[in-house]
Each structure stands twice: as structure tokens, then as C-alpha cells.
Amino acid sequence: MHIDIIEETGNESPAGVFPPDDDAPDLRENPQQIEQMPVARRHAPLRNFLISVNGPESILATGNITIKSDLPSAVSGSAAQEFASQIEIVFAVPSLNWERQYYVDLCSGLKELVERDTSDSFRVVLKISRCHFRAEKRSGFCLAVRLVAEGNSEQQAELRWGLGLARLQQALLFSSRALKQQVGE
Numbered sequence: 474m475h476i477d478i479i480e481e482t483g484n485e486s487p488a489g490v491f492p493p494d495d496d497a498p499d500l501r502e503n504p505q506q507i508e509q510m511p512v513a514r515r516h517a518p519l520r521n522f523l524i525s526v527n528g529p530e531s532i533l534a535t536g537n538i539t540i541k542s543d544l545p546s547a548v549s550g551s552a553a554q555e556f557a558s559q560i561e562i563v564f565a566v567p568s569l570n571w572e573r574q575y576y577v578d579l580c581s582g583l584k585e586l587v588e589r590d591t592s593d594s595f596r597v598v599l600k601i602s603r604c605h606f607r608a609e610k611r612s613g614f615c616l617a618v619r620l621v622a623e624g625n626s627e628q629q630a631e632l633r634w635g636l637g638l639a640r641l642q643q644a645l646l647f648s649s650r651a652l653k654q655q656v657g658e
Contacts, residue, residue: 474590474637476597478580480573489604489615491563493537500527501534501565512540518635519558522642526562531649532569532656536561536615542627556630557621558638562645563604563613569656570613576601579616579648586644595637596621 481488492499498506500523507513507527513520519540526533539559569575580599587597597620604615620637624630 474587474592474595474597474640476584476587476599478584479598479600480577481600481602488602489536489561489617491534491536491561491604491606491615492608493561495607497536499534504528510538512538516540516631516635518638522560522638525642526645526649531646532565532653533562533645533649534565536563542631553623553625554627554630555621555623556627556634557619558634559617559619561604562616562618563606566656567606567609567613569652570604570606570615571611573601573614575652576614576616579652582648582651583641583644586647587640590640592633592637594623594633595640597637597641 498509500507504524504527507520507523510520510523513523519538523535523538525531526535537560541557542555564570564575580601583599597618600617600619601614602617603612605612618641620634620641622630622634622637624633
């Protein structure tokens with residue numbers, strides 16, 4: 474699995490907003506809302522990811538979620554099919570969101586864990602950017618996790634995406650536990 478880390482630099486305006494809108498459900502406090510999300514009902518790997526990453530064992534929370542199927546692969550120029558997702562992630566402990574270094578450490582740990590997978594049918598981009606936090610009325614940081622899987626058919630690409638998302642879920646939970654111990658939460 475190939476993974477790239479992108480860090481936006483400077484004081485550009487926040488790329489993200491958390492929660493995405495005032496009516497967005499808090500999936501940590503209301504996990505039953507995950508079952509109400511059409512995209513989570515359609516894609517079991519995403520539902521499992523959201524339940525785990527927003528769960529009590531994690532110090533992470535999810536924001537915007539985008540799922541997309543491209544026909545054919547625009548990136549590689551081949552006849553392969555693509556299935557992709559992008560999920561914004563923040564720390565559930567607000568004070569961790571104000572320090573970029575926590576995101577840098579999280580990305581470093583994820584890169585180390587995920588690159589152990591030798592599959593070349595996945596690409597992951599971890600993008601650290603500024604984010605406006607509505608509840609706290611201040612800016613901090615967030616992480617956009619983009620996963621792109623390729624396959625010979627749309628179904629194969631989606632299946633590989635699901636496997637890649639499960640791998641990312643494991644790495645995020647492992648990194649979350651390590652960070653949780655580090656910060657003493």
C-alpha cells in the first residue's frame with residue numbers, strides 16, 4: 474500500500490470545519506446515528522470503520538465522509554476501475570486538535586503501520602490541514618484520509634477498498650491507543 478503525507482503550511486484559511494454543519498450528528502455520543510447514514514448502510518466496511526473509530530476505545534472522531542467510484546482510473550491512465558473515500562478525522566479530546574504535532578505523529582505512525590501491506594492496489598493520502606472547530610470557536614487541525622483502490626471491475630475495486638479501509642481502521646485504532654497512553658487520557 475502506497476501512502477503519502479501532505480502537510481499544508483502557512484496560515485491559509487481552514488480547509489475543514491468540525492462538525493461539518495450544525496445539524497451533523499456526533500457519532501461518538503450517538504453511535505446509533507451511523508446506522509441512519511445511507512452511505513454507511515450501503516458500505517459495510519465504512520459502517521464498521523465509523524463504529525470503531527468513533528468508539529470508546531478510540532480518541533478519534535470522524536467528520537465529513539465522501540465516497541466515489543470513478544470509471545476508469547483517472548490517476549493511472551489504465552483501464553482499471555477505482556473506488557475511493559475521503560474521511561476527515563479529528564481528536565475527540567479538543568485540546569489535541571490545537572497542536573499540529575499530534576497529527577504529524579499520528580500520520581507517521583499510520584505510514585509505518587500501513588506501508589507494511591505490500592498490496593499495490595491501494596493508495597492512501599494523509600493530509601493535515603487547518604480546521605475550524607464550531608463548538609470551541611477556534612481553529613486547529615484535522616486529518617483528511619483519502620483511500621483509493623483499483624480493480625479490474627467496479628466490484629473488485631470496491632472490495633479492495635473495503636479491505637484497505639479495514640487495514641486503515643486497524644492502524645488508526647493501534648495509533649489511537651498508543652497516543653491515548655502517551656497523553657494520559
